Amino acid sequence: MVSSISEGLPHDIELLVAKALNRGVLNRRDYLKLAEVILENTLTASDRHYINQVFDSIRTGRVQLAD
Numbered sequence: 435m436v437s438s439i440s441e442g443l444p445h446d447i448e449l450l451v452a453k454a455l456n457r458g459v460l461n462r463r464d465y466l467k468l469a470e471v472i473l474e475n476t477l478t479a480s481d482r483h484y485i486n487q488v489f490d491s492i493r494t495g496r497v498q499l500a501d
Contacts, residue, residue, distance in 0.1 A: 443481050447471055454488050454497050461500050465492075 443451075450468065454460040460468075468485055471477070477485070491497035 443471075443477075443484065447485070451485055451488055455491060458491075458496060459498050459500050460488060460492070465499060 447468070450460075450464050454464070468488060472482065472485055488497060492499060
């Protein structure tokens, strides 16, 4: 289940997360973009949690990485 979109994230990141969770696929370029945003360390806890849903879904197999 996708939580509500955070108001603090840039719109393109919100869309990227929502698309990955809904489709179950994330390309490697977008994966790196999400990793970069996480590593910038400028996120609120709720924004970080929202993005981490994608990484958790990759680890559990609900989202697949594509080239």
